[in-house]
Amino acid sequence: MKVLRCRDAGADCDFEARAETEEELMKLAAVHGKADHGFADGVPTEVATKLQSLIRDE
Numbered sequence: 528m529k530v531l532r533c534r535d536a537g538a539d540c541d542f543e544a545r546a547e548t549e550e551e552l553m554k555l556a557a558v559h560g561k562a563d564h565g566f567a568d569g570v571p572t573e574v575a576t577k578l579q580s581l582i583r584d585e
């Protein structure tokens with residue numbers, strides 16, 4: 528299971544995404560970023576790159 532925590536990216540946010548694949552995880556992150564962090568046009572590439580480096584395997 529892959530896990531991505533918004534807090535690890537420096538956001539004051541308790542969101543945590545869990546998915547079987549990195550692709551699915553980034554989809555969840557995009558939905559969350561749009562809903563809660565104002566990324567109306569999707570998560571910017573530089574943010575997505577940072578998030579990918581924060582993904583953990585559990």
Ligand SMILES: [Zn+2]
Nearest residue numbers: 533538540542
């Ligand atoms: Zn968040």
